[in-house]
Structures are given as C-alpha cells and as structure tokens.
Amino acid sequence: MDINIQQCLQEAKELLVKSGFPVTPEEVAELAVNDFGLGDIRKEGFAFIDILRSPRLRITLLILLPNQTLPQHMHPSYDNEQGKEETIRVLYGMTKVYVAGNATKDIAIPKAKESYYTAKQEVALNVGQQYSVQPGTEHWFQAGPQGSVNICFQNRVDETKNIFSDPASQGCPIKAY
Template identity: 30%
Template sequence: MITESSMRQAKRRAGDMIRKAGIRCSDQELDRMDVADFGLSNLFVEGAEILPLAETEKVACRIIALFPGQTEPEHWHEESKEIGKSGLIPGKEETLRVITGTLRVFIEGEPNTSESVIPEGKEAYYTCRHQILLEPCENLTLYPGMKHWFQAEEEGCVFYTISTTAKDGSDPFTDPSVVRKTQIIREK
C-alpha cells in the first residue's frame, strides 16, 4: 500500500526521469503511469513505475522507470488462463532495451553476484543469481517461463519493454506476499 501523495511523488519523479531520457510524453500519459509497490509497502526498495505506450491482443510496449536501487520482484510469464481471439494466450516474450542508467537483470543460471543486491530479508524470494548488466542501447530478450528480476543501479534506470501480449495480472511471483494491483491509501 502507498499513500496518494507517495503515488503522485513517484509519478512526478519517474516522469522527470523519462523526459530526461529524451522520451516525449504528455502529462495525460504520465498520469496513467502505474506505480507498482506489489503490495509490499516498500515502493523505493521493491517497486516499479510503468508507463504503457501500446497494448493490443498481440503486442505491448511500455517504459519502466526504476529509482536508484529499486527492484522489481522475481517473476516469470506463463500461459494465461484467459482465452484470446486465437485461443489460450501463451506466456509473454519480452525484450528489454535500456535508455538511460544501468539495469541489472537476474535470471536463472550460474550465480555470479553477491547477495548484497537482494532486498534485505528477501533472500528466499530472489532465487535467480545470474546477473546480466544492460547499459543504454543494449537489449535482452526474456522468454516465456524464464524466471527473472530487475534492479536499477545507483543512478536509476529507464528502459523499454517490448513484448507479446501482456497479461501481467496473471504473472506468478516467487514471493507469495506480492499483490499485482497497488492499493492506494486515501489521505484526509
């Protein structure tokens, strides 16, 4: 859960990062940005600011802004239980392209990083320990069923995610406490 003022602050800060990265967006687009704390109530440690640019039944394009050290929890994309026009929706294939900053992407494989990058007390929920560093203009494709998590380095990171159909509400997370829809606390 986050407060309305925290959500507004996160949108403003992420919008500034996106515009500073050279991406032109309207105020209306930035207002639609999803501030995701994944129900963990610790947005600046585990969270993401997600700006949808296009979403159809076949493709999606988004911009994700991560604040310095902010981590999007470990998850994977599996076949959706929903039925689209052409049958079951397969797991999402997703290509990441960094615009500014450095993105740490962790996938399954030979461990090559220390646990110091894992949010404190969450070691059991971040099982992928093979790190790939992505710099601006570098891409990485993640395939359906491939477990992964992201983290921005100290300068923060802005990146595109271009994918097949996005049904993020059905993506499983390693941490059973994760809730996909952020709850906003109304302030008086």
C-alpha cells in the first residue's frame, strides 16, 4: 500500500477518535480512502466507513482531512427513480457544502481545477449541524482546517451513477447490491 494512503488512513482514524463517534474494531478495519482517480488524495479525496449499506439505504461516516475536498458531482435520476438524496451531519470539525447559488467570496478551490467547481454558494456546517442535498444538485464538500468527521444518510447506494464535473475523475466505484 502506498505510504501516502497509509498516512491518510492513519490520520482519518485519528480524526474518527477525536469525533467520539463509537465504532467497532471491525468497522475501523473497513476504513477506506478514495482519490477519485485524480492522484492527489490530500487535495481531492476522502475516507469512509459504511455503517449500514442495503439496496435502499446507506449510512456512511465520511472523513475529510484538513482542507481536503470531495470533488463536485451530482446524483442523477436513473432506473425510473430520483437520484440520491444525501444528508450530511457534522460530528467533528467543520464541513463546507457548496451548491449553486450566490457565490461565496474567497472559496478555496483546488488549484488548476476552477472550471470543475461551479457550485459556489457555501453552507458552513459545524458540529451538530446538517444539510440535505437534493437529487440532481451539483455539490461538493470541503473540510475546515481541523478536518471533519460526518455522518451521511443516503437513499440510493449505486455510486457508479454519480456524475463528476472533472472528466479525469473515475468516480466512486461503489455499486448497488
């Protein structure tokens, strides 16, 4: 395993401990990271543990390292159903959610990626706050300087249907059951 990946996993575990959210050793063993095929996990990527995953529901711990960005994407409709609705609730740190709307000033978009980050209205979430992203909404997440641990509730599980703004992205290859 790449040393950078190992370091990211270790840092994600440390953030998880700081959050105080109870997880079993088996769940911690399932901790995974994804850089979406973009090659710079500290800039664009995330760590996650699926707490529950069924054909119709997914509950995930989503961990972002300090200032790490989960790239802009959307959840389209498919198979005659709406796309995924996603609610993110902060357990530790601060998470910024970006959606379409009035642009927030001084957004920290990953360098040379400005054209792939068009959703620029910031919704800053602190511990205990949550935000629901509706199906078909372009959005992205970014941690604050401490990193963040979030719990996400999602009504669709097939992540291969997500559409990422950056054409170089390989997405998040988590298929439905």
